[in-house]
Amino acid sequence: MPGSNLDVSGIFAERHAQRGSMHSRYLNEQLVRVLRTIGYDVGFQKGQGQYLFDPDGERYLDLLSGFGVFAIGRNHPVLRDALKSVLDADLPNLVQFDLSTLAGVLAERLLKYMPYLDKVFFANSGSETVEAAIKFARGATGRPGIVFCSHAFHGLTYGALSLNDDANFRSGFEPTLPGCTAIPFNDLAALEQALSSREVAAFIVEPIQGKGVNMPSDEFLPGAAALCKKYGTIFIADEIQTGMGRTGRFLAVEHWNVEPDMVLLSKALSGGHVPVGALLTRKNIFDKIFNQMDRAVVHGSTFSKNDMAMAAGIATLEVIEQEKLIDAAAKRGAELRLALTRMVPGYELLKEVRGKGLMIGVEFGPPKSLRLKASWNVLETANKGLFCQLITVPLFKDHKILTQVSGHGSHTIKLLPPLTITEEDCLWIEKAFDDVIAASHKVPGAIWSLGKTLVDNAMRRSA
Numbered sequence: 203m204p205g206s207n208l209d210v211s212g213i214f215a216e217r218h219a220q221r222g223s224m225h226s227r228y229l230n231e232q233l234v235r236v237l238r239t240i241g242y243d244v245g246f247q248k249g250q251g252q253y254l255f256d257p258d259g260e261r262y263l264d265l266l267s268g269f270g271v272f273a274i275g276r277n278h279p280v281l282r283d284a285l286k287s288v289l290d291a292d293l294p295n296l297v298q299f300d301l302s303t304l305a306g307v308l309a310e311r312l313l314k315y316m317p318y319l320d321k322v323f324f325a326n327s328g329s330e331t332v333e334a335a336i337k338f339a340r341g342a343t344g345r346p347g348i349v350f351c352s353h354a355f356h357g358l359t360y361g362a363l364s365l366n367d368d369a370n371f372r373s374g375f376e377p378t379l380p381g382c383t384a385i386p387f388n389d390l391a392a393l394e395q396a397l398s399s400r401e402v403a404a405f406i407v408e409p410i411q412g413k414g415v416n417m418p419s420d421e422f423l424p425g426a427a428a429l430c431k432k433y434g435t436i437f438i439a440d441e442i443q444t445g446m447g448r449t450g451r452f453l454a455v456e457h458w459n460v461e462p463d464m465v466l467l468s469k470a471l472s473g474g475h476v477p478v479g480a481l482l483t484r485k486n487i488f489d490k491i492f493n494q495m496d497r498a499v500v501h502g503s504t505f506s507k508n509d510m511a512m513a514a515g516i517a518t519l520e521v522i523e524q525e526k527l528i529d530a531a532a533k534r535g536a537e538l539r540l541a542l543t544r545m546v547p548g549y550e551l552l553k554e555v556r557g558k559g560l561m562i563g564v565e566f567g568p569p570k571s572l573r574l575k576a577s578w579n580v581l582e583t584a585n586k587g588l589f590c591q592l593i594t595v596p597l598f599k600d601h602k603i604l605t606q607v608s609g610h611g612s613h614t615i616k617l618l619p620p621l622t623i624t625e626e627d628c629l630w631i632e633k634a635f636d637d638v639i640a641a642s643h644k645v646p647g648a649i650w651s652l653g654k655t656l657v658d659n660a661m662r663r664s665a
Contacts (some may be wrong), residue, residue, distance in 0.1 A: 222238075225338065242252055249276035254276075258635045262602040264620065270469045273620060279333070296509075305359065308512045315452045321487075322481065323481040324393075324481075325468075326478065331480065332365065332442075336379075338464070346541060347382075349382075352601045354408060356406060365620070369411065370611075371610075400434060403436060405429075405436070409427065410444050411607055412443045412444075417556055420477060423458040426457055427462070436463045437463045446470035446518070446522065447559070448559055448618075450558055452528060464487070475514070476508075476510045534624075538617070541628065541632045545636060550643070553565045555648045562617040565615075566590060587607060587613055591652075592650070592653050593615060593639065593642060596648075
């Protein structure tokens with residue numbers, strides 16, 4: 203076959219300066235406006251491990267990691283080599299009426315982490331695994347109900363949206379799927395009341411909630427699993443963000459010795475290059491969906507078992523194991539949480555630091571002193587949660603740390619760095635937070651001048 207002269211990296215370099223105008227014209231203009239307003243439109247040129255590099259070569263520490271996608275860091279050589287090997291081998295990808303070897307290998311490797319589960323269904327994303335979980339739970343139990351928790355986030359496709367307790371995401375798209383009911387997070391009495399009807403197919407929960415980094419009580423997840431067993435309800439652990447070593451265990455539920463009936467994975471499983479999702483479940487559930495030959499394809503996804511995605515998953519697991527990233531997440535996370543927690547008594551705006559492993563929430567709250575309280579109230583009146591931008595923006599501009607608020611209207615900044623961060627990176631984070639939080643306690647000051655600018659922008663948007 204003749205070679206091609208197509209140079210995509212050259213296209214990137216040639217058109218990079220036009221990215222804003224292209225997105226405004228052809229994609230999401232509102233996102234362009236948001237990035238320009240908060241000064242995040244730097245146009246990164248390169249990503250390597252836990253670092254991003256701007257056009258001037260300045261290095262930034264990435265504490266978003268693509269919303270948890272880059273657990274092994276950006277452009278890991280093992281992952282890149284794995285993907286290249288697939289392309290170089292001319293494998294018979296997506297034959298559809300054949301069996302994928304690499305899908306079998308990845309399923310086998312994933313199930314070794316969860317020996318109480320038996321079967322895997324692959325999808326293209328986290329949201330797709332949630333959609334599959336809804337169908338599998340209803341199909342296996344013959345029941346219509348799905349119970350989820352307040353403040354939950356399970357995705358933005360239509361079924362997954364029905365399990366989101368956030369009006370900002372649901373507004374304009376309702377009514378959502380019938381039969382989906384929210385209960386308060388950490389409320390076992392409310393869960394039992396919902397399950398006692400025996401009309402609930404499944405209870406789905408994030409072991410640690412992504413929107414806010416909300417922690418379960420020690421009793422909640424074991425109690426929920428016991429209630430599900432009592433009432434014949436399928437217990438689904440949404441580990442899309444918390445799984446793959448993020449919390450210092452392969453799955454977050456392991457901190458509470460819980461064995462779910464279904465586990466949902468995605469994000470980090472992709473290695474950041476090829477989207478992939480995985481639903482792992484018990485054989486008795488799986489076999490009720492794919493129960494005879496004419497139902498062998500009753501649920502599926504065209505691209506789900508593609509060789510590139512399967513190779514990305516295999517390579518990601520290899521890196522996590524070989525580099526002992528689960529242990530690293532536990533160690534670095536504990537050190538970082540302790541360092542940030544030690545700041546709490548010294549700053550009245552800093553309320554709490556919580557999390558597990560390298561999933562950390564830094565929460566701010568109303569001050570007591572009159573001068574700070576007046577400034578806080580101005581921000582909160584204009585837009586709830588706006589204060590956190592007074593922390594994230596200078597972290598980004600002055601300290602080259604990329605992070606963001608954990609959800610709409612939230613007072614919590616979420617740290618979700620690659621599991622590869624070093625002791626030096628943790629010191630960088632600690633020093634930067636200390637500097638910015640200290641500055642936020644000075645009124646008047648540069649940070650509160652930024653606050654006035656953000657308030658003015660919020661007022662103009664609402665006018």
